Amino acid sequence: MSTVTSFSSDRIRLTGLSARGYHGVLPFERSEGQIFTADIALDLGPRGTAVAAVTDSLNDALDYSAVANAVVALIEGEPVALLETLAERISETVLAFPRVMAVEVTIHKPNAPLEVAFDDVSVTITRLSEAAASVLSSATSASAAASAPVVASAPSAAPCAAAADASEPPLPRASLPLPSAPSVPSAPAGAPAAEPINDAPPYPGALTGRLDAVDDSRTGVPEAPLAQGSSAPEPAQPPVPPVGDLGEGTVDHFGQAGPLRAGSVDEAWAAVPFSTAEPVGGDPGEDSHENRAEGAGFDGVAPAYDAGAHDPGATTPIDDAASHATPAPLGMGSPARPGDDRIASPAPAASGEDTDSPIGAGSSAVSQYQDVEPGHAVVAEAAPLPAGPAVDPLAEAPTAPVPVVIGLGGNLGEVVPSLRRAVRTLQSTEGVEVTAIAPLARTAAVIEPGAGEQPDYLNTVILARTSLSAKDVLALCRRLEADAGRVRLEPKGPRTLDADVITYSDLRSADPELILPHPRATSRSFVLLPWSQADAFAEIDGQSVAALAEQAPDRDGIRWLALDWIDSDALPKLPTGQYVPADALADSSQKVGAGERASQSQDVPDFLSAPSAALVGDEEEPFSETVPASMIKDALAQDPSSADAAPPGPGMPGAPSAPVPPAPPAPSPFVDQAPQVAEPISGAAPGQPGRPGQAPQDGRRAAGPQRSDDHTWSASSGWEDVIGRGGQGN
Ligand SMILES: Nc1ncnc2c1ncn2[C@@H]1O[C@H](COP(=O)(O)OP(=O)(O)OP(=O)(O)O)[C@@H](O)[C@H]1O
Numbered sequence: 001m002s003t004v005t006s007f008s009s010d011r012i013r014l015t016g017l018s019a020r021g022y023h024g025v026l027p028f029e030r031s032e033g034q035i036f037t038a039d040i041a042l043d044l045g046p047r048g049t050a051v052a053a054v055t056d057s058l059n060d061a062l063d064y065s066a067v068a069n070a071v072v073a074l075i076e077g078e079p080v081a082l083l084e085t086l087a088e089r090i091s092e093t094v095l096a097f098p099r100v101m102a103v104e105v106t107i108h109k110p111n112a113p114l115e116v117a118f119d120d121v122s123v124t125i126t127r128l129s130e131a132a133a134s135v136l137s138s139a140t141s142a143s144a145a146a147s148a149p150v151v152a153s154a155p156s157a158a159p160c161a162a163a164a165d166a167s168e169p170p171l172p173r174a175s176l177p178l179p180s181a182p183s184v185p186s187a188p189a190g191a192p193a194a195e196p197i198n199d200a201p202p203y204p205g206a207l208t209g210r211l212d213a214v215d216d217s218r219t220g221v222p223e224a225p226l227a228q229g230s231s232a233p234e235p236a237q238p239p240v241p242p243v244g245d246l247g248e249g250t251v252d253h254f255g256q257a258g259p260l261r262a263g264s265v266d267e268a269w270a271a272v273p274f275s276t277a278e279p280v281g282g283d284p285g286e287d288s289h290e291n292r293a294e295g296a297g298f299d300g301v302a303p304a305y306d307a308g309a310h311d312p313g314a315t316t317p318i319d320d321a322a323s324h325a326t327p328a329p330l331g332m333g334s335p336a337r338p339g340d341d342r343i344a345s346p347a348p349a350a351s352g353e354d355t356d357s358p359i360g361a362g363s364s365a366v367s368q369y370q371d372v373e374p375g376h377a378v379v380a381e382a383a384p385l386p387a388g389p390a391v392d393p394l395a396e397a398p399t400a401p402v403p404v405v406i407g408l409g410g411n412l413g414e415v416v417p418s419l420r421r422a423v424r425t426l427q428s429t430e431g432v433e434v435t436a437i438a439p440l441a442r443t444a445a446v447i448e449p450g451a452g453e454q455p456d457y458l459n460t461v462i463l464a465r466t467s468l469s470a471k472d473v474l475a476l477c478r479r480l481e482a483d484a485g486r487v488r489l490e491p492k493g494p495r496t497l498d499a500d501v502i503t504y505s506d507l508r509s510a511d512p513e514l515i516l517p518h519p520r521a522t523s524r525s526f527v528l529l530p531w532s533q534a535d536a537f538a539e540i541d542g543q544s545v546a547a548l549a550e551q552a553p554d555r556d557g558i559r560w561l562a563l564d565w566i567d568s569d570a571l572p573k574l575p576t577g578q579y580v581p582a583d584a585l586a587d588s589s590q591k592v593g594a595g596e597r598a599s600q601s602q603d604v605p606d607f608l609s610a611p612s613a614a615l616v617g618d619e620e621e622p623f624s625e626t627v628p629a630s631m632i633k634d635a636l637a638q639d640p641s642s643a644d645a646a647p648p649g650p651g652m653p654g655a656p657s658a659p660v661p662p663a664p665p666a667p668s669p670f671v672d673q674a675p676q677v678a679e680p681i682s683g684a685a686p687g688q689p690g691r692p693g694q695a696p697q698d699g700r701r702a703a704g705p706q707r708s709d710d711h712t713w714s715a716s717s718g719w720e721d722v723i724g725r726g727g728q729g730n
């Protein structure tokens with residue numbers, strides 16, 4: 001008989017639990033919502049997984065899928081103003097699960113409305129269960145008793161704090177009262193000697209403000225321990241059950257206490273006649289977690305637990321065992337089955353059985369990814385998975401480069417330079433090979449219903465092959481945005497640069513942090529049209545990109561395309577912002593100068609008349625070199641698969657995979673392609689649909705001409721200009 005006396009705590013971690021929430025202080029945060037991500041470290045105490053590991057029954061384990069669901073429900077649930085409040089609610093809910101002794105909750109809000117470029121903002125809190133707090137309180141009190149008389153309160157005793165500072169806000173639920181240094185408790189009499197097993201690190205534990213040195217998967221950098229001895233006040237906290245009074249006025253909030261030796265934590269844990277299923281307080285009657293009674297009797301002193309006492313029928317079949325993680329190393333002498341030290345692959349989330357963190361199929365090809373239910377993490381297909389570490393398909397680098405499509409757009413600041421810089425960055429990024437750069441499209445802003453008007457965008461699409469994982473590509477996109485100084489004052493608001501992952505191989509994902517294919521791509525002509533120009537045969541969701549581009553509600557919001565925009569400066573002086581329809585410029589004698597355009601902007605909101613994206617050093621007015629509206633041909637009217645279609649020149653609209661850098665000048669592709677002229681629509685009132693018979697669509701800007709005395713920047717009569725090589729449209 002051996003004794004399980006490891007003082008390291010068993011832990012379960014859920015990272016990257018993402019969902020849309022409506023938390024925040026600003027009104028648009030409440031109305032629009034944004035993605036919140038939670039990382040949860042669940043501390044089960046020194047032997048929290050031991051029983052489950054023996055019985056292999058979910059009944060004896062913490063069902064992390066239930067925890068994940070509860071966390072996501074809180075993220076999606078009642079909005080609160082502060083991340084602190086959300087984190088506190090999550091910690092309370094998680095601590096109510098059986099066997100959870102302590103929890104560390106980190107809430108990330110990567111799209112928080114900051115006025116500076118940033119990667120993420122997060123709040124981390126650590127909380128103990130009442131049971132654990134009372135045990136530790138008792139243990140530390142017992143120790144303190146040696147030097148100072150203390151009346152240790154039971155968890156349900158009157159509010160603590162004979163010695164606590166009355167000015168302190170109430171302690172959070174189950175916050176741990178800690179003696180500040182140097183009041184380090186010693187091991188209670190009779191506590192088992194610490195006997196670390198399996199070289200497990202000592203339980204770093206809540207007393208040091210950490211449940212574990214968890215690597216932050218977002219940054220790859222281990223989180224720094226919480227500041228100790230911080231005097232920062234806790235946010236307002238809900239009233240809490242009383243906790244033990246340690247006397248000496250040294251009670252402090254968890255995380256605010258002075259450092260405590262890890263050893264003393266172990267000692268405190270060791271003081272607990274620990275049962276994975278029984279409340280550590282030793283009084284089941286006071287334990288709110290009824291399930292803890294289950295399995296009572298396993299005192300952790302020996303592998304005396306009779307697995308046979310459990311109804312085998314109630315346990316997870318052994319065959320299924322591989323679908324439930326049994327990651328916790330067991331203590332010496334524990335009857336672990338061989339191979340139990342691996343993390344088995346859970347059942348697919350789509351099955352509804354398990355919504356564990358993203359799990360992949362090992363090094364399986366991305367083509368194995370299957371449709372998943374919205375809200376579920378990406379999972380691999382349900383085929384039996386090879387044993388091995390869990391893999392997040394989104395984080396898995398492909399074994400060979402895979403195609404990726406990145407959408408770029410912006411309508412604030414110097415967009416053309418920003419887009420060019422983004423392309424250069426992509427071209428110089430290791431693991432990325434840019435294969436085509438789509439034409440630059442000036443597009444009417446697609447805005448949410450009821451949202452304020454915006455200047456036109458410039459959009460383009462980059463085709464590449466990459467050996468990066470999908471998440472790394474997303475990170476790269478965020479870097480491109482940051483490089484352009486992206487400011488997020490409102491979702492879907494004007495921006496210097498937006499970079500989206502449109503497709504990544506044939507990977508499908510419903511993970512809110514990275515949905516693949518991009519959820520709105522199939523209905524955005526501002527993505528589809530440039531994309532179809534770079535790859536006439538491209539498909540998304542099994543549909544022709546070119547055909548979708550034609551049907552997209554914002555189709556008429558495409559003002560013009562510039563083909564060799566990377567190299568040529570022959571772009572309109574104000575490629576975003578106020579739009580001047582090409583037909584107003586067809587006659588070169590009517591050339592509109594910058595001054596005139598400025599005057600046209602006088603009734604538009606300030607941000608619209610602010611300097612728009614301009615070419616650096618662009619002195620000439622290039623509009624005279626664009627194709628007038630009457631000559632615009634609708635190349636997209638052609639079926640790209642039609643044998644009659646004259647193959648467009650390289651780099652031209654309709655050309656497959658425009659080479660990079662662009663090929664030598666070629667004639668306009670539109671003249672010889674039996675094109676249809678994009679029919680100008682007249683008489684449509686502002687805000688009305690721009691195409692005959694096409695109803696305005698929710699969430700889409702109503703394209704079409706608007707009165708010239710209206711906001712001219714928003715006027716559109718279809719795809720008006722094509723700016724060819726060197727500014728030659730024909
Ligand atoms: N395919 C994807 N590409 C980029 N971001 C994605 C994708 N799927 C999900 N996201 C998530 O969407 C969130 C919002 O992204 P972003 O701020 O770029 O939105 P937006 O530009 O306002 O809207 P849109 O995505 O419609 O262009 C981010 O947290 C990001 O993680």
Ligand SMILES: Nc1nc2c(c(=O)[nH]1)N=C(CO)CN2
Pocket residue numbers: 408409410443444445446447456457459492493498526
């Ligand atoms: N034309 C256009 N409209 C948009 C765009 C964009 O890139 N182009 N991006 C948006 C949010 O990302 C919202 N609306």
